[in-house]
Amino acid sequence: MSRRRPSEEYEPSPRELLDGLVVGSPRGGEYPVGAAGEITLCRLRKRLMTAGVDRLQYLATGDRVRFFRSPEEPERGRIDEVLPRTSELSRGRPGKPPQLIVVNLDQVLIVAAVAEPDLSLHRLDRFLILADCAEIEPLIILNKLDLDDDGTALAELAAIYEPLGYRVLGTSAETGEGLAELQAALTGRVSAVVGVSGAGKSTLLNTLDPSFELATQEVMDIGKGRHTTTASSLLPLACGGWVADTPGIKTVSPLPGLIPADELAEHFVELEPFVGACQFNNCTHRAEPGCQARAALAAGEIAASRFDSYLRLFEELRAAE
Ligand SMILES: Nc1nc2c(ncn2[C@@H]2O[C@H](COP(=O)(O)OP(=O)(O)OP(=O)(O)O)[C@@H](O)[C@H]2O)c(=O)[nH]1
Ligand SMILES: [Mg+2]
Ligand SMILES: [Zn+2]
Structure with missing residues (x-):
């Protein structure tokens, strides 16, 4: 038939x-x-x-x-x-046009873990830039709080990112901490969950709705660099709204090919005020004399990890150009 x-x-x-x-x-x-x-x-x-x-x-x-x-x-x-698109979340591919991950998102949840894999602020910053390029509101999730022995990880992360205007939420799929807040953040909205492989993206979504049955990976496999999740599709949430799980971007560097190095500072909230404000109009804040951004760093007004992220990314984007 x-x-x-x-x-x-x-x-x-x-x-x-x-x-x-x-x-x-x-x-x-x-x-x-x-x-x-x-x-x-x-x-x-x-x-x-x-x-x-x-x-x-x-x-x-x-x-x-x-x-x-x-x-x-x-x-x-x-x-x-x-209908016309309101936003596009893409990852850069050097020498090729950016690859669309998902479009029309209301927000992007950036999941990092306290440990297993180790928390990398640099990777977190990369995902924040990815969201900023797409003009999508990010929500930072620090998962695996149950692995935080001294119980300070969430406060340390919040101390860096909340003053910049980002919301930071702590969760544990193991103990259930923060899951009600996570569900509330997803309700009625179209969201994507991004972050490094093994951070627990699929596990968190399965915890919210076991019917998703998203494949998850044993921690011991993570070092092999495989991604458990392969494609992105939007799943209907019982509480209303849609959420896309995405594969962790571990080795693929999503930024080169997405923005030119010269525009990088515009994507760092705390560096934006210094665009055009240093002694040299086109200051890249690396070693130029009269750099106001470095002065702010020395005065402790900019988090060292953020400035370091900027410098690392700048060199990487330059090298790819
Ligand atoms: N201790 C602890 N382990 C967790 C938590 N959340 C997830 N895990 C474990 O972390 C491992 C990786 O979880 P996944 O959900 O597959 O990670 P993912 O972010 O989806 O990884 P990719 O799909 O590869 O990007 C699994 O073994 C989970 O059981 C948590 O809150 N605490
Ligand atoms: Mg996954
Ligand atoms: Zn400067």
Whole structure:
């Protein structure tokens, strides 16, 4: 039996068109479209594909569409309209155009762990820049609080990031600490969870909704550099909203190819005031005389780890240019 689908010519009435969200990658030419927690497998109306449109790049996870369901087969449908994107979260690929991770997010949760793997402020800063490039609000999650023997890790992290305007939330999938706050932060919003491999992204989401059944990895495997999670798709939250788990970006460096080194300082909240404010108008805050940013660092007004992140990233971006 062939699948019965609406013909290309069929013009649905506005009442037949539903608002939906592309929640994953296409399979066999069909996109999973979510609406009210239900998934409809949709083809793209052919006439959306005008000359020069790259079929594979046209839709991304998170795109908002208008679609209608096949009357004979309601689990299948056709996408008739794609709404404009409000944001794109991408990772840079040197020498290639940035790769879309997910679009139209309300927020991005950056998950780091107290230990296993070791907390890296530099990696956290990289993810913050990724979110800033996409103009998406970040929420910093410090997971595995149960592994924090002296109980100071969360306060230390908050002391650096809260004054910059970032929200920092501590969690433990092991003890349940912070999970109610995490759920509240996700409710009714479209979010993505990013962060290094092994930080516990998939575990946290499974804890919120065991029906997700996201694959997680034993800590001993993490050193091998595998990523347990491979694709990003949006999952419906029982509390309302959608969340995308993403693979940890461990070795792939997502920033070169995304921004030029000269613009890096604009993505550091505390360095922004110094853009154009030093003795040299185009000061890169590395070794130039009369650098106001370095003066602020020496005065303890800028966290050393943040300045170090800036310098490391600057060199890396320069080298990739
Ligand atoms: N002690 C402790 N272990 C945790 C916690 N959360 C996750 N883990 C463990 O950390 C390991 C890695 O968790 P995952 O959820 O697979 O990590 P991930 O961030 O999804 O990793 P990728 O998918 O590779 O990016 C698993 O063995 C989890 O059981 C926590 O709060 N405390
Ligand atoms: Mg995972
Ligand atoms: Zn300077």
